[in-house]
Amino acid sequence: xxxxxxxxxxLIVQEGKNLTINCTSSKTxxxxxxxxxxxxxxxxxxxxxxxxxxxKSHEKITAKLDEKKQQSSLHITASQPSHAGIYLCxxxxxxxxxxxxxxxxxxxxxxxx
Amino acid sequence: GAGVSQSPSNKVTEKGKDxxxxxDPISGHTALYWYRQSLGQGLEFLIYFQxxxxxxxxxxxxxxxxxxxxxxSVSTLTIxxxxxxxxxxxxxxxxxxxxxxxxxxxxGEGSRLTVL
Numbered sequence: 001x002x003x004x005x006x007x008x009x010x011l012i013v014q015e016g017k018n019l020t021i022n023c024t025s026s027k028t029x030x031x032x033x034x035x036x037x038x039x040x041x042x043x044x045x046x047x048x049x050x051x052x053x054x055x056k057s058h059e060k061i062t063a064k065l066d067e068k069k070q071q072s073s074l075h076i077t078a079s080q081p082s083h084a085g086i087y088l089c090x091x092x093x094x095x096x097x098x099x100x101x102x103x104x105x106x107x108x109x110x111x112x113x
Numbered sequence: 114g115a116g117v118s119q120s121p122s123n124k125v126t127e128k129g130k131d132x133x134x135x136x137d138p139i140s141g142h143t144a145l146y147w148y149r150q151s152l153g154q155g156l157e158f159l160i161y162f163q164x165x166x167x168x169x170x171x172x173x174x175x176x177x178x179x180x181x182x183x184x185x186s187v188s189t190l191t192i193x194x195x196x197x198x199x200x201x202x203x204x205x206x207x208x209x210x211x212x213x214x215x216x217x218x219x220x221g222e223g224s225r226l227t228v229l
Contacts (some may be wrong), residue, residue, distance in 0.1 A: 006155070042117070042204060042220035043156075086153060090218075100146070100169050101146065101218060103156035 002027040002093050004104035010103050022105045023079045023089030025070040030042040031073040032065050033101070040087045044089060046074075076109075116140065117189070119205050119221035126195055127229055134190045134224045138207030146206045146218065147180055147190050156204065161189065194226045 013019050023032065031050045035043040047056045052067030060077045076083055086102045089104040118137040126132050138145050147159040158172035162182045173179070177195075182188040192199055202225045206218040 004155075035220075040209055043206075043218075044223045045217045045219075048217060090156075093158075100161040102158050102170075103148070106155040 002091070002102060004089055004091055006087075006089060006104040006107045008107060009105065010033050010108040010110075012112060014081050015080060015111055015113050016078055019109070020076075021074045021076070021087050021109070023036060023073065023104050024070045025091060027070065027071070029065065029067055029070050032063075034061075034072070034074055035088045035090060035103075037086040037088060037106075039085070065084055072101050079109075079111045081111045081113055084109055115148035116217050117205055117207050117221035119203075119224050120160050121224055122222065123225045124228075125227045125229065128224060129158070129194055131193045132195055132226060134192075134204030134205075134226070135201050136188045136190070136207075136221060138186065138205070139219055140213065141185075141207075142209050142219070144208040144210060144218075145182055146208075147188070147200045147202045148206065150223070151201045151206060159190070159203075175187070190224075195226075198229050200228045213219055 005024050007022050011019060028093045033048050034046040036046055037043045047058055047063050049063055049065035055064045062075045064070045072089060087107045090101050093100045117139055120135045145162040148156040149155050149159055150161055160180045161169040164229055169221045177193045179219055180190045202223040204223045207221045208218050
């Protein structure tokens with residue numbers, strides 16, 4: 001079955017620093033989704049990437065999809081305390097009878113003021 | 114409200130008891146998912162409903178877990194004879210995408226289950 005592995009598992013950065021989170025799939029990616037989760041809350045959709053080489057930005061967050069590497073990266077520029085939370089990548093499951101959405105292992109981000 | 118609603122938000126139960134968790138998806142959304150999130154972990158897929166199709170139950174960890182979706186709307190996740198390892202946050206999500214496509218999911222705030 002397909003698995004999504006995220007790195008790093010956790011990250012502490014100083015406010016204003018840039019950071020990158022990676023999501024690597026064990027199988028071909030047919031789209032990739034990034035979500036953010038605040039403690040004790042549900043997940044919030046950030047962005048969706050559908051094509052190899054696609055890059056999207058939302059405020060200070062940029063995500064790229066590298067189909068050949070079966071990988072996506074999420075880059076935050078000039079991090080702020082509001083960026084803190086758990087970042088999760090999700091992808092349509094490769095194979096099987098349905099297009100269920102599976103998620104990665106998560107990356108916990110803390111931003112120190 | 115317009116979002117996905119889950120109840121209860123918190124549930125503490127004794128080992129061996131049965132629990133029911135409810136999910137009210139966004140009106141009109143044909144797809145409904147249940148996920149489980151243990152402390153510090155990613156999301157573990159449990160079950161997926163899409164319209165009138167047979168649900169994808171491939172993620173249910175044991176036969177103690179079952180889920181129903183009545184009238185294509187509200188869903189109930191039932192855990193029988195709860196065990197301590199069932200303690201987790203159970204998240205429900207819905208989507209308007211039809212079968213064969215996967216899109217943005219809208220998540221509820223989850224039901225936190227603690228089994229003593």
